[in-house]
Amino acid sequence: MAAQTYGLIAAFDKTPDVYHAAEKVRDAGYRHWDVITPFPVHGLDKAMGLKRSIVPRISLAGGLTGFCTGMTMIWWTDAFDYPLLVGGKPFFSPMFAFPVSYELTILFTAFATIIGMFVVNGLPMHYHPVLKHDEIRRGMDDTFFIVIEARDPRFNLENTKALLEKAGGRDVRELEA
Amino acid sequence: MAHAENATAPAILQEVKPAVLPRAVLVQNQRSFSWITEKICGIIEGKTPTWWWVCFIVACFIASFTVAGLTYLVATGVGVWGHANPVNWAWDIVNFVFWIGIGHAGTLISAILCLLRQKWRTSINRAAEAMTIFAVVCAAIFPVFHVGRVWYAWYLFPIPNSNIIWQNFRSPLEWDVFAVSTYGTVSVLFWYIGMIPDLATLRDRFFVAGNKFRSFLYGLFAMGWRGSNRHWSNYEMAYLILAGISTPLVLSVHTIVSFDFAVSLIPGWHTTIFPPYFVAGAIFSGFGMVLTLMLPLRAIYHLEDLITQYHIDCMCKITLATGTIVGYAYAMEFFIAWYSANPYEGFAFINRAFGHYAWAYWIMISCNVITPQFFWSRRVRNNTTLVWVLCIFVNVGMWFERFVIIVTSLARDFLPSSWGYYSPSIVEIFTFFGTFGVFSALFLLFVRFLPLMPMAELKAVTPAADAHGHH
Numbered sequence: 001m002a003a004q005t006y007g008l009i010a011a012f013d014k015t016p017d018v019y020h021a022a023e024k025v026r027d028a029g030y031r032h033w034d035v036i037t038p039f040p041v042h043g044l045d046k047a048m049g050l051k052r053s054i055v056p057r058i059s060l061a062g063g064l065t066g067f068c069t070g071m072t073m074i075w076w077t078d079a080f081d082y083p084l085l086v087g088g089k090p091f092f093s094p095m096f097a098f099p100v101s102y103e104l105t106i107l108f109t110a111f112a113t114i115i116g117m118f119v120v121n122g123l124p125m126h127y128h129p130v131l132k133h134d135e136i137r138r139g140m141d142d143t144f145f146i147v148i149e150a151r152d153p154r155f156n157l158e159n160t161k162a163l164l165e166k167a168g169g170r171d172v173r174e175l176e177a
Numbered sequence: 178m179a180h181a182e183n184a185t186a187p188a189i190l191q192e193v194k195p196a197v198l199p200r201a202v203l204v205q206n207q208r209s210f211s212w213i214t215e216k217i218c219g220i221i222e223g224k225t226p227t228w229w230w231v232c233f234i235v236a237c238f239i240a241s242f243t244v245a246g247l248t249y250l251v252a253t254g255v256g257v258w259g260h261a262n263p264v265n266w267a268w269d270i271v272n273f274v275f276w277i278g279i280g281h282a283g284t285l286i287s288a289i290l291c292l293l294r295q296k297w298r299t300s301i302n303r304a305a306e307a308m309t310i311f312a313v314v315c316a317a318i319f320p321v322f323h324v325g326r327v328w329y330a331w332y333l334f335p336i337p338n339s340n341i342i343w344q345n346f347r348s349p350l351e352w353d354v355f356a357v358s359t360y361g362t363v364s365v366l367f368w369y370i371g372m373i374p375d376l377a378t379l380r381d382r383f384f385v386a387g388n389k390f391r392s393f394l395y396g397l398f399a400m401g402w403r404g405s406n407r408h409w410s411n412y413e414m415a416y417l418i419l420a421g422i423s424t425p426l427v428l429s430v431h432t433i434v435s436f437d438f439a440v441s442l443i444p445g446w447h448t449t450i451f452p453p454y455f456v457a458g459a460i461f462s463g464f465g466m467v468l469t470l471m472l473p474l475r476a477i478y479h480l481e482d483l484i485t486q487y488h489i490d491c492m493c494k495i496t497l498a499t500g501t502i503v504g505y506a507y508a509m510e511f512f513i514a515w516y517s518a519n520p521y522e523g524f525a526f527i528n529r530a531f532g533h534y535a536w537a538y539w540i541m542i543s544c545n546v547i548t549p550q551f552f553w554s555r556r557v558r559n560n561t562t563l564v565w566v567l568c569i570f571v572n573v574g575m576w577f578e579r580f581v582i583i584v585t586s587l588a589r590d591f592l593p594s595s596w597g598y599y600s601p602s603i604v605e606i607f608t609f610f611g612t613f614g615v616f617s618a619l620f621l622l623f624v625r626f627l628p629l630m631p632m633a634e635l636k637a638v639t640p641a642a643d644a645h646g647h648h
Contacts, residue, residue, distance in 0.1 A: 009328070014641070015642055015643065015644050016643075016644055016645060019644035019645075025345050034406060034407055035405070035406040036403060036404045036405055036406070037404055037406055038210060038214075038374075038404055038410065038632075038633060038636060039374070039632075039633040039634065039636040039642060040380070040406075040409040040412070040633070040637060041211075041406070041409075041637075041642065041644050042637070042642070042643070042644060043645075044335050044406050044644065045406070045410050046408075047644070048406060048407075050406070050407065052414075053411045053413075053414035054411075055411050055412060055414045055415050055418065056418060058270050059415075059418045059422075063422075073335060074281060074346045077335055077343035077344065078343055078345070078346050078347075081341075081343065081345055082341055082342055084342065084343075084345075085452050086345050086347055086348075087347070089347050096347045097346060099349075099352040099355070099356070099429070099433055099436070100346060100351070100352055100355045102425075102429060103352075103355040103356050103359040103426075103429065103433075104355065104359070106359055106363060106423075106425065106426045106429075107359040107362060107363065109418070109422050110362070110363045110366050110422060111366070113415045113418045113419055113422075114366055114370060114415060114419075114548040116415070117370075117411050117412060117414075117415035118400070120411050121405075121407070121408045121411050121412070122407070123400045123401055123402070124400035124401050125400075125401040126396060126397075126400075126401040126520060127370075127401070128401060128403055130403055130405075131401075131403055136381075137381040137382075137384060137385050138381075139403065139404045140374065140378040140381050140402075140403075140404050140633075141210065141211055141214045141375045141378060141381070141382075142209065142210035142211040142214065142636075147265075149519070156602050159473075160290075160504070160621060175220045
């Protein structure tokens with residue numbers, strides 16, 4: 001039985017080439033496709049028609065959790081669980097609780113941002129059909145790729161291949177799933 | 178590289194014809210993407226150079242002084258340090274603040290310059306962040322061991338224990354625990370996240386070269402990164418947020434470190450200028466250290482195309498600016514001591530400049546106020562050897578600043594009968610000397626095994642990365 005097709009991959013050598021090709025693929029109405037670049041290309045999100053990342057929302061949730069954790073922890077330990085009078089100062093005040101809560105806001109935001117980024121990206125994923133392509137080893141060096149997945153409703157081996165070639169892609173290949 | 182004439186520009190621009198400012202070239206000689214990859218990966222893939230082994234062995238030998246000093250301290254007691262009433266904070270806290278301050282330039286470069294879109298940061302930010310982490314490691318040694326019974330150091334954190342009693346969150350020392358541990362953690366996370374694409378590059382290169390073991394190791398930490406733009410989109414956003422939160426973090430850390438002093442009542446410590454003054458000093462010392470580390474690496478690995486004269490100029494100018502702020506703070510402290518009409522405050526400052534520790538004060542002034550002024554001159558900035566020497570003076574001066582603040586204030590407090598004079602014991606000197614070995618050994622390991630510069634970011638600032646082609 002022949003291996004299932006994951007999709008088609010085309011290589012590009014120059015940044016403007018892959019940028020304009022991405023615009024063409026976007027305009028052709030594809031949804032399940034990707035561009036592989038060795039560095040973040042400025043403006044490529046727009047050329048691909050990507051929406052704004054949702055990572056900031058996760059960060060915000062993390063930050064709020066951190067701040068509340070700090071305030072609650074300090075109130076609970078110093079004013080509720082074991083109130084101890086030190087230097088005649090109040091058991092709890094948002095003033096002296098602020099520096100620690102501030103640091104915890106940042107700490108929790110950092111973890112939320114990073115974990116959020118990994119979850120949204122579906123990483124870690126050490127195995128991916130794209131990584132089986134030989135030339136992909138240069139994908140983090142100096143070569144750009146466009147991958148169109150077979151599960152895309154508009155995917156059609158001949159037409160999609162023609163589109164990629166017309167957009168300037170070289171070495172258009174099939175990827176095994 | 179003139180900006181293209183904009184059709185929507187106001188008509189007045191046609192008449193006045195503003196000068197077109199040339200953009201600084203960040204990667205010289207029109208280097209290609211693969212040249213950058215080869216250059217940076219080559220440092221890791223090549224044979225270990227002899228100088229590396231020599232430096233590494235020397236660094237490990239120096240680090241053994243810290244190990245010996247701490248072992249002796251733990252085995253004998255905290256009395257082996259030269260602390261005695263009234264000076265109960267001395268080299269331990271001086272060294273702590275010194276090392277933490279060094280770290281701040283790394284975060285400044287990676288976070289604040291990222292937010293300000295200073296693209297020149299790209300070639301130095303990875304090494305500067307590594308410097309931050311290793312400086313925090315060195316800094317953490319001192320407060321942990323100065324608690325005396327180090328096996329109780331976990332009491333610093335709110336972990337339930339059999340005494341039921343909790344930490345006193347009204348104390349700035351407890352704030353500092355959270356500030357420094359958050360700073361260390363976030364710095365490591367930021368550093369690691371920035372490194373993921375480069376680890377993927379190394380994974381792929383070792384795979385092609387047939388080194389399956391190293392490909393596996395780098396690949397493990399690369400998290401299966403494959404350069405997908407859907408990933409880059411989230412990644413760039415996450416990186417921006419990390420830069421956004423690291424900026425208030427770095428400012429708050431040294432602010433809270435300064436609270437350790439400013440919230441107390443000791444003359445010379447109890448001042449409101451401390452937070453901005455400490456932050457400026459931290460950045461000043463940190464840039465001194467960045468230049469101290471990067472200039473030799475630039476020469477050894479021939480990175481002149483990546484760390485250009487423009488980069489050195491920028492760093493020298495920041496050193497000049499922050500050094501001048503520090504000089505202003507010294508002057509303002511004196512003014513306020515006089516203007517406040519507080520006799521204790523006034524005495525503390527006269528005593529700093531002309532008392533028993535005047536030698537330390539004048540070393541501090543000459544290193545921190547006079548040294549950076551040389552950076553006004555372009556000829557000085559172009560002479561890398563001279564820049565390096567001046568940066569050593571900056572490092573020395575900033576250590577003395579903390580010494581002056583901490584020791585002179587404590588040695589002459591309110592009650593003349595308790596006045597004393599502090600000298601370090603040999604154990605303290607060894608412990609501090611050894612931290613330079615710890616720092617260097619860690620930095621050498623970083624240079625040898627991890628990408629020294631962020632390849633992906635460097636590629637993104639080359640002209641070939643522009644999706645709209647050359648003008």
